[in-house]
Amino acid sequence: MADEEEFPQVIPLNVGGHTFTTTLMTLRRHEDSMLAAMFSGRHRATQDAEGRYFIDREGTYFIHILNFLRSETLPPYEISTQVYKEALFYGILPLMEQLGEHIRHDFLTQIPSYNEKPGLERCNTHKFLH
Template identity: 55%
Template sequence: MNKNEHFEERLKKLCINTSKSITSTQFPNVINLNVGGYLFTTSLSTLTKYEESMLAVMFSGRHEIVKDENERYFIDRDGKFFRHILNFCRSNDLPPEDAALDVLKEAEFFCMSSLIEKLEAAAPKVISLRRREYFRQLIPDYEQIKNNIIQKATEKKTCFEESKVVITQSDHPKLKGQIPCYNCTREFVSVNHTCAFEGLPSDLAISLKTVEIDIDKLIAFTVDELSHDGFKVAVTKVICKFSLRCQGCTLSGLYTAGGILAPRECTNVAHVIRFHW
């Protein structure tokens, strides 16, 4: 769908007649509006100030706009935040921070790129939203990862006030295979263990498909998102630290000289997300 078709589709949703047979519409200099039940009065020049916007297209004279019973031009949108759209058209005023995200939604609908750019540069909530959107683009399966974490936390929810979800990275190095003793080269130990973190096994093993994001950033972002969604969460980073002793050195009385296969400790890392209910 090209830009013109996109505009026409939205104009139809706003009860705007886009028929090509319509003759040019002459609008008065002062426009009375009914936006979803909210009443506004503004000038034609204000509505057409930004030529790239849908408002400018609507009141260009090329389309017929329906009127309500009081002869006000009717726009079928929730008008609660429309005054901020008008104030920007009038004097480039930005909305208060608590309304920024709602105004962004309206600005995107009305294709007001100038307002969108200013919100993206100056409104903290919009900047945070764009950051989250960018992060999601880097990790295509992010929503699935987040939903899996929530599902695991819910499944483990009991009568206690806290549930833990242990998350590991599937390709993180761990202690495994045939390991030689540093002190006793004749001894090899076969290692095959299940990593445990604070006594708990991994609930989710995540495979990262991009080098731009590491597991620490992913978990930090996810915890921030969960908090934003209303969950009470905290996270700690835990190392497995499973270790081995060389049986040959231990039996030979060389335990203190290197009976542990140092530094033969498992370095697999987990992030433990705690949900407080």
């Protein structure tokens, strides 16, 4: 398509004043994400005065979005909720699913009476009489 924007292989980013550098392939890794759409060439991407592609979003947790896109690395638990919100904004479903499960599991393990597989525990402690 003649109107499609061409992007370099190395992409400089400005996310709410935080600067990052990554590859076009990394940003397009999950084709249904907002980042893949932004760098698909179908839309005109906004650039700042230095030529970095600008995303008008708080950039504190964006490094964790990039780390997941690069190597599926999850963030530390303490910031899982915040990174989950960013994954939701960027539409990165696999990260949302993994963080959601991680947050759910850690929350439930803090409940003293919770046992994810109670049937197994009962079976292991049950004494059979012959």
